[in-house]
Amino acid sequence: ILNVEQSPQSLHVQEGDSTNFTCSFPSSNFYALHWYRWETAKSPEALFVMTLNGDEKKKGRISATLNTKEGYSYLYIKGSQPEDSATYLCATYGSSNTGKLIFGQGTTLQVKP
């Protein structure tokens, strides 16, 4: 059984604050880690796909790091804006190597103006 864990479950910050959250996953048989952003009433949208230990990806004010040896990834948002309010999901592949993508529970971010 593959457990992808995200913390915290929810986060409330003020506009302008920087924030980060964690995704942890089993480090054995690692292939890739995906980060998705999911706004209410929309479909999840891919942010990053990360494969290499030490990888760092950036998209505007959002960045992510990856540590495959210890099995975690951090997502950072610099200077949060109300439009960043969403649920952020991470996902990785099951150890059965069938290619199924398993998601964590998500971190729901609320940015107050």
Next chain:
Amino acid sequence: NAGVMQNPRHLVRRRGQEARLRCSPMKGHSHVYWYRQLPEEGLKFMVYLQKENIIDESGMPKERFSAEFPKEGPSILRIQQVVRGDSAAYFCASSPLERVVAFFGQGTRLTVV
């Protein structure tokens, strides 16, 4: 290039009826994933299919649920003899290859009354 299309967006069924949920992947995508989102929960993996093949159905309930992805036409998730506990949002995602970013549809919200 249209995105992943799911229909219907909303489906109401009485207990004991059948529910058919359709997912048309993005053009050129031959891999489809189905997920279920129960209230207050994240995305739970159900099944992973390629054209005409079920690759991994480890997340599918053993009874009443089936999925297919024929050579032509959409992928279908079929739930027979629905019960109240089947009420959820069902999302599908598609990708062009195994283990690359997946693109999500907007989901079908099934309500069993």
